[in-house]
Amino acid sequence: MAETLRPETAESVLDVVRWAAAEQVPLEILGHGSKRGIGRPVQAEYTLNLSALSGVTLYEPDELVFSAKAGTPLAEIEKLLADANQELAFEPMDYGPIFGLEPGTGTLGGVLAANLAGPRRIKAGAARDHILGLSAVSGRGEAFKAGGRVVKNVTGYDLSKGLAGSWGTLAVVTDLTFKVLPRPERIATVLVLGLSDEAACAAMAEAMGSSHEVSGAAHLPKGMARSCGLAVESSVTALRLEGFPSSVSYRSEALNGMMRDRGAVEILDMPQSENFWRAIRDCLPFAGRSDPLWRVSIAPRAGAALMARLANEPLNYFFDWAGGRVWIEVTGSAEDAAEGAIRRAIRAVGGGHATLIRGSAALRTGLSPFEPQPAPLAALSRRLKENFDPQGILNPGRI
Amino acid sequence: MSVAMPGPKAEILARRGEIAKALSAIVPGEGVITDPDGMRPFETDGLTAYRQLPMIVVLPETVEQVQRVLRYCYDNEIRVVPRGSGTSLSGGALPLADGVLLVMSRFNKVLEVDFENRATVVQPGVTNLAVTRAVEHRGFYYAPDPSSQIACSIGGNVAENSGGVHCLKYGLTTNNVLGLEMVLITGEVIRLGGKHLDSEGYDFLGLMTGSEGLLGVVTEVTVRILRSPETARALLVGFPTNEDAGRCVGDIIGAGIIPGGMEMMDSLAIQAAEDFVHAGYPLDVEALLIVELDGPGEEVHELIERVEAIARDNNAANIRVSQSEEERANFWAGRKAAFPAVGRISPDYYCMDGTIPRKALPKVLHRMKEMETEFDLRVANVFHAGDGNLHPLILYDANDTDQLERAEAFGSAILKLCVEVGGVLTGEHGVGVEKRDLMGEMFSEDDLAQQERVKCAFDARQLLNPGKVFPELHQCAELSRMHVHKGQLPFPDIPRF
Structure with a gap:
């Protein structure tokens, strides 16, 4: 069992990393551990637990900005923002339910390290698009800052983005500054019932290509809507509209007219919409189970074609991001959790990537949880890692 | 200089x-x-x-x-x-x-337009405006719109992470680029992203955008295209003081409204623009705000009313709302011609590009007024008010060495002031050679060393665009040395489990 160090200040984090760098001691970097099941298991003598590094240090609603320490619970931040009618517009997903954990765990540091996003990714971007600046300690034991607290900033390289999705392998982030946006006053969802995957992807493409500012587009194949709180047996294609009340009514009327010829249309009101999109965001159809779960990112219009190629595999799936994000749960007992078939299908429909989000430690060690990279890109990744963490002490082996 | x-x-x-x-x-x-x-x-x-x-x-x-x-x-x-x-x-x-x-100007072809995936693939020499031209027949456009969009290339936009008037609502280049093909100094080709989102692995797309030509040469760009908003209308609001205008900007954002664009000009810029293009700007005000609202017709209608009310609460001296596309274009004509307009009233001008927290606007404007006296030079101010990006234009005569030196010193003083109030040296124009030697105002040696290490991962021989961005060139071998702080692990004060 690894020994856990739980520093309470950024200075102590620096001390720990400096010591680990001097002694070449590998560290597993952790917040709440809510995403610990993703990626290769880390073998480290010590765990650097950042959960005591907690607290919001700046929040200026009029400036649409806040700063907090890396171990601050995301739930605490979301509550603070909601009280001022604001939110993180990229809708960070909560991985807890997928792993059978309580919802609402996870820290702000983890939001960036995993580059979280939700259904609104297609309109508002991911964590990478909302981070403004940060402080961190590199694997060399050097404290540094990057970015700032203003939205428009091209002063030097965008290192804050460079650390987004790096899973703690380049530096230990201690403080983060994000931009926030107003919460929508009204939300409605237009549902189209009974569409095939192909018809749904076409419908979502049409909606996304309209001027109605659709902020979520998901498709649940037949039999899956109940797990998202809808009393519907048929397939469901959902299109979300958000904004000022008059605008939302006007647009849902227009979108209704656009979709009417494709299938039966129903409208969800604001509370129903909030529940439904939380279920999509947190992948609730596959929550509380243990079958291997893949997350695929491809060109949105290729969604149906991808699943047609995998028709003979034993699996469940649904689409988010207008078809561009596919959650695939592998129910068969294939040794490779259908990795080969999924990666081949992705290449055949124009490319993208697949990530094993849930799988046993043996599975995650045996196959490649992240998309393998072509040689020149893999070499570049290795050089970046060597520059920031030459001794490989930060989350060794994770990606 | x-x-x-x-x-x-x-x-x-x-x-x-x-x-x-x-x-x-x-x-x-x-x-x-x-x-x-x-x-x-x-x-x-x-x-x-x-x-x-x-x-x-x-x-x-x-x-x-x-x-x-x-x-x-x-x-x-x-x-x-x-x-x-x-x-x-x-x-x-x-x-x-x-x-x-x-x-890279011969790389001038639009390679693919894919409306269903809302993506366009272009070569880097294609101009910013040409990307929109290639998709506008179907009602689409490319959102980032730097003022140089007729001439500037997409490859250059990637290098500089270009912004423009619309980035307040629609993001900078970095938020609108989906994929890149690039060549490293070694001749290796790297492909990043594509029509899909958020590739796994390090975010090289994010590092490349805004890297000012120091990391690689872009040979293909995939950008996100958007459906044009149903309606766009603009308000032209004059204020008796800069403070009133600055507060109005904060109140609009604070009310949950993100305009498509929100621009501010001070009296000298207003006068110069009006003399040049006769846009009908009020001349008896200290500050002018152009607020553009775009989206579904219903929404724009409602927001115009909300913004008008906020402007009145902030002592607006006069408010005009565009009633036609022609009138909206006219409101913008003066702003868009502000730089050449200022060029007409002074032999030369020096354009700065700092960004500050919005709330610091009155303080910064006040300090700049004082500096005009200190440096004995005039400044015309044009800003992207919504995101706090300032473009002070320092008026001087390059033939007068003394004026030139004062203009440079004045510019440095403004940028230092921006950093002092919590802002940054450059919001959209880049560091280049111009602000290179000021990087130390914002970053410590260790901060800069991390950025240089990114450079070393891409170009360890430092052959690509040396002399830009970094005030000092350190050898990558020197940077890679470990400075080991030998120590024990006592950490008596760190809780352990």
Whole structure:
């Protein structure tokens, strides 16, 4: 069992990393551990637990900005923002339910390290698009800052983005500054019932290509809507509209007219919409189970074609991001959790990537949880890692 | 203006003929320029105070040629400066005397328009406006819109992470680029992203965007295209004081409204713009705000009313709402012509580009007024008010050495002030050579060392665009040395489990 160090200040984090760098001691970097099941298991003598590094240090609603320490619970931040009618517009997903954990765990540091996003990714971007600046300690034991607290900033390289999705392998982030946006006053969802995957992807493409500012587009194949709180047996294609009340009514009327010829249309009101999109965001159809779960990112219009190629595999799936994000749960007992078939299908429909989000430690060690990279890109990744963490002490082996 | 560039290497200059011959073998025909007259148009970019003839100009046409040119330069340790359309306002494309200037203007094709995936694939020499031109027949557009959009290239936009009026609502280049193909200095081709989102692995797309030509040469760009908003209308609001206008901007954002664009001008800029394009701007106000609201018709209608009310609460002296596309264009005409308009009232102007937290606006404007007296020079102010990005234009006469020096000192003082109030040196124009030596105002040595290490991962020999962005050039070998702080693990005060 690894020994856990739980520093309470950024200075102590620096001390720990400096010591680990001097002694070449590998560290597993952790917040709440809510995403610990993703990626290769880390073998480290010590765990650097950042959960005591907690607290919001700046929040200026009029400036649409806040700063907090890396171990601050995301739930605490979301509550603070909601009280001022604001939110993180990229809708960070909560991985807890997928792993059978309580919802609402996870820290702000983890939001960036995993580059979280939700259904609104297609309109508002991911964590990478909302981070403004940060402080961190590199694997060399050097404290540094990057970015700032203003939205428009091209002063030097965008290192804050460079650390987004790096899973703690380049530096230990201690403080983060994000931009926030107003919460929508009204939300409605237009549902189209009974569409095939192909018809749904076409419908979502049409909606996304309209001027109605659709902020979520998901498709649940037949039999899956109940797990998202809808009393519907048929397939469901959902299109979300958000904004000022008059605008939302006007647009849902227009979108209704656009979709009417494709299938039966129903409208969800604001509370129903909030529940439904939380279920999509947190992948609730596959929550509380243990079958291997893949997350695929491809060109949105290729969604149906991808699943047609995998028709003979034993699996469940649904689409988010207008078809561009596919959650695939592998129910068969294939040794490779259908990795080969999924990666081949992705290449055949124009490319993208697949990530094993849930799988046993043996599975995650045996196959490649992240998309393998072509040689020149893999070499570049290795050089970046060597520059920031030459001794490989930060989350060794994770990606 | 003076800034020290890396000294030319005599051994490279001595081999100029041989190098030109080798490059001509890679890029045949008129793709290699060596005579000074032919190279003259490339000696400067949008920052014309700096000029330098390159050793050789190369205009490749294919990715393979780019690969071979870079590989040749890598093997022979020749410096390379990439260039798009040459509209950089920070000297990002300033040539080096012993460097190859790699001009990407022949990469000018739109390769694919994919409406269903809302993506367009273009070569880097395609202009920003041409991306929109290629998709507007179906009601789509490309959101980032720098003022130079008629001329500036997408490759240059990626290098500088260009913004524009609409980035308040729709993001900068970095939020609108989906994929890149690029060539490393070693000649290796790397593909990042594509029509899908958020590739796993390190975010090289994020690092490349805004890297000012120091990391690689972009050969293909996939951008996100958006459906044009149903309606766009603008308000033109005059205020008796800058403070009133600044507060109004904060109140609009605070009310949960993100306008498509929100621009502010001070009295000197208003006067100059009005004299130049006769947009009908009020001349008896200290500050003018243009607020554009776009989206569904219903929404725009409602927001105009909300913004009007907020403006009145902040002592607006007069408010006009555009009633037609023509009138909206007219409101913008003065703002868009603000730089050339100021150019008419002064022999030269020096454009700054700091960004500050919005709330610091009154303080910064007040300090700038005081500095006008200190430096004995006038400033016209134009800002992207919504995101706090300032463009103070310092008026001076370049033929007067004393004025030139005061203008430079004034500019530095403004940027230092921006950093002091929590802002940054540059919001959208880039560091280039212009703000290079001010980087220390914002970053410590360790901060800069991390950025240089990114550079080392891409270009350890430091051959791509050296002399830009970083005030000092450290060898990558020197940077890679570990400074070990030998110590024990007592941490008596760190809780352990």
